[in-house]
Amino acid sequence: MAGRDYWALALTVCVGSLLVAQADIIKYASVGQLFVHELKREVFQSEFEPFLKHYGKVYNDPMVFKCNKQQFPDLPRWLRFTQRHPYDDGFLYGTPLQENLGKNIIEIFVTNKRSYETFKERLVINVGPVVKSIPYQAEFFIEKRDIEKVLPADVQEEIKQDVKLIWNTDNLHFVNITSALDRGGRVPLPLAGHNEGVYVKLGSEEPYSKCLLRLQTMEHQRECKAGGKIIGDCSVCNNPVNCVTWCRSTLIDISRPVPPAPVPTVGSGILEMGGEFDPPVSPPGKNYIPDYIVTIIIPLVFAIILCLILAYVMCCRREGVQKRDAMTPELQLYHHHTIHGNSNELRSMAQGRGSFPQPLSTLPMFNARTGERAPPDYPSDSVHIPLIMAQQEPNVDTLPR
Ligand SMILES: *[C@@H]1O[C@H](CO)[C@@H](O)[C@H](O)[C@H]1NC(C)=O
Numbered sequence: 439m440a441g442r443d444y445w446a447l448a449l450t451v452c453v454g455s456l457l458v459a460q461a462d463i464i465k466y467a468s469v470g471q472l473f474v475h476e477l478k479r480e481v482f483q484s485e486f487e488p489f490l491k492h493y494g495k496v497y498n499d500p501m502v503f504k505c506n507k508q509q510f511p512d513l514p515r516w517l518r519f520t521q522r523h524p525y526d527d528g529f530l531y532g533t534p535l536q537e538n539l540g541k542n543i544i545e546i547f548v549t550n551k552r553s554y555e556t557f558k559e560r561l562v563i564n565v566g567p568v569v570k571s572i573p574y575q576a577e578f579f580i581e582k583r584d585i586e587k588v589l590p591a592d593v594q595e596e597i598k599q600d601v602k603l604i605w606n607t608d609n610l611h612f613v614n615i616t617s618a619l620d621r622g623g624r625v626p627l628p629l630a631g632h633n634e635g636v637y638v639k640l641g642s643e644e645p646y647s648k649c650l651l652r653l654q655t656m657e658h659q660r661e662c663k664a665g666g667k668i669i670g671d672c673s674v675c676n677n678p679v680n681c682v683t684w685c686r687s688t689l690i691d692i693s694r695p696v697p698p699a700p701v702p703t704v705g706s707g708i709l710e711m712g713g714e715f716d717p718p719v720s721p722p723g724k725n726y727i728p729d730y731i732v733t734i735i736i737p738l739v740f741a742i743i744l745c746l747i748l749a750y751v752m753c754c755r756r757e758g759v760q761k762r763d764a765m766t767p768e769l770q771l772y773h774h775h776t777i778h779g780n781s782n783e784l785r786s787m788a789q790g791r792g793s794f795p796q797p798l799s800t801l802p803m804f805n806a807r808t809g810e811r812a813p814p815d816y817p818s819d820s821v822h823i824p825l826i827m828a829q830q831e832p833n834v835d836t837l838p839r
Contacts, residue, residue: 572641
């Protein structure tokens, strides 16, 4: 099985390289009329696997397309490409202009996103001259559509049927189809029922119907501005998603030739003598003194005053200095009285000291670390030793020697 797949793949690659030399796709377009070419994934699928098909095994591969004008990095200006998703078909569409007459060779690179095989194809669009003039044109805005949903031929036909009823004519041609995003529209929320919107431009040789002519009246514009019920709305939609927004429909009447812009008169090419150059008078000088006072002097004065206040507070009004100066005789008397009282209190406490033992730390020769009263050997001062021994408390053991 794996071997068979391998051979199939090898064959595909061989055939793929052979197919490069395959005949181009040839299409015809004419100036001023919409051209649409659908890049069908289905078609390219069989190009990728020309033999697997015979085994009844057909994939549905995701594919992406890259299109450009031959020997150019991008498409010609009049041609646009759109593909929503690798599982969707792509579309090349646009309206050629007079300057695009002739052969437009487009290279299409197809990449199979499953196998990563690529395939190149050439599309030749022969743009012919204007077949018939389409002097009466009208543009309609379809709110509930995305560009790819309008480009397939059957949908175009549906829209044309609706417009035929509005226009009262069978003579209708598509002139242009544009996504609202290309006209400054906003990307809609990714929710059902929110679409980008599409502008479709149709044209006819027949003059506008009475109903369409209403689009040009002041009354219609007033109604649209007011935003209420539109009385003159004669749009028809058999499929609700194809309904046009009547207030965003416009008529483009090119039946009357536009008068050419007046040709600019060419001078002699020599500047006339203009006389002497008179420089413009400079504006009067401005007095900057008030500005200087307001922005520099006043803040500076404030800063100096604040500095002085701070210096005075720091040097002359310190707490101690103030107390000595400000002490009244009564206060002095009170101080004296309290000192006197305190010393009396201390004295009475000293009298009652004999009744309880002195704290150890107040005793001489007390070793704070070991708690020893007298050092074991204290030969230098024999006079003091008996004194310490005499002070020994009876309840405290002498440390063993
Ligand atoms: C078609 O629509 C596109 C996008 O708005 C615009 O650039 C182009 O000029 C239109 N072509 C014609 C022939 O109106």
